[in-house]
Amino acid sequence: MIEAIGLTKRYGRTVAVDDLSFTVHPGRVTGFLGPNGAGKSTTMRMVLGLDRPTAGRVLIDGKPYTELHRPLQTVGALLDAKWVHPNRSARAHLRWLAKSNNLPNSRVDAVLEAVGLTQVAGKNAGGFSLGMSQRLGIAAALLGDPKVLLFDEPVNGLDPEGILWIRTFMQNLAAEGRTVLVSSHLLSEMAVTASELIVIGRGKLITQSTTQEFIDSATGNTVLVRSPQLSKLGPLMVDKGFTVRDGADGALSVSGATSDQIGDIAAANGVVLHELSPQRGSLEEAFMQLTGDAVEYHAEIGK
């Protein structure tokens, strides 16, 4: 379990992370979502004791990272796949990491096998493709068989096959009862990877909820209704307390009601329906709507 309490990081006058509190639970993949520059990486670095918080603290299973004994056995992290010496072999990279936490060399072979790098273990890490580097980074994170795992933008720049592999891998790790925190700026990716979301913008917590709740609340429930008897149906909807707006092509757009409710009301009042379709805003629109005010670097679209 990861607990952040009032986590704050200031660089001079810039506030990168602002009074951030959240909890990451074991047994599920928790997505850490926010636009670029929202403070995701800074937060992860503070979780791992690399950066010192200006205020607040973050605990892993009740302890700050820097007080963990042999931390690789508790926490595995992939912050940047390029954090390897280009002229050192993948195996040597894992060997010194293993040695530092008194892990047996058999773990090195085991994690190389787990990420499918056994064949190229003797090759220098500098020659690895991005996908292979990510796998090596994941191997390093898994070295100590940790209960807590952190991944910073693990799918960035990967091809679809690599994305699917990492996604499945993370879900399997969570299914084994581990705590998995994965950051991304892509809601569409998180929607299929994470079951819980921590959403931040400009260093502030926007919401922590399940992915489904977040998507529902963000996209809203609108239903498009088409009927020759709209003049009769419209007032009925308003009476029930739903918000009704004129949609395109003389249709009605009803918010706050499910399509089931509207269908029942129409049938009860003998109204003919030609179309009844729940409308889903895109995830990107929803995300923009929630974090729009919290994007650090704005560029006007279409100007």
Place this chain on the structure above:
Amino acid sequence: MTLLAVERIKLFSTRSPYWCSALAIVLGVGLTAIIAAASEEQVSLGLTQIGSAQLAIAVVLVMAAIAVTTEYRFGTIRSTFLAVPNRTSALVAKTVVVAFIAGVLGEIIAFGSVGIAKLLSSNSDLSINTAAEWRHVAGVGIVYAIGAIIAVAVGILVRQTAGAVSILLVWQMAAEGLIGFIPKVGIKIQAWLPFTNATHFLTMGADSPEQGGAGIDFKLSQWGSLAYFAGIAIAMLVVALVVAKRRDA
């Protein structure tokens, strides 16, 4: 001990320490070989250590500095701090390993230089008998080891290869010598400069006029100069460790 093993694996699983070591040996021993082969007169013991004490040391300082700066350059220092959150012990382990290797290299180059001079100039008397002669040759390794501590400290503070290497080379090879040109106060300042004191430690006095440090009014004995050099190195390392501990990695 674990951390020493970690730093040993890290250092020897890349190529640059091998290249730097080979280069230091070739330069240090090679210069002596050229001097010995070219001189028609006898070669003095002091002359055999020009290469080790004044040329090869620069390569060793560079090797020590890049052992740290490449870790910053490639981000492996962060992986290190993730694996070993106690930054001080991680960096001290690295310093010990690098200083030890520098020391061993220093002895190889120093005694190798004497050996090659004996081979190429067989009429020279190059036996090492007196305490001063032993200090002059065996002391090179000690100076390398302490110099490596300074280089590691500079590497930690500057974090960039180009910056750290420039500082070390200008400092060790040029700046301390040039200060002597300042009228009146120059040689007084020089008596307190670290690498000048290291040279003072190695000198055999009037027996080794080739060595630097002539004309400087040292206030310390030769072993005192070594202790002073070591003290500066430790002080710089302590500053570097404190900075590394406080700084965001």
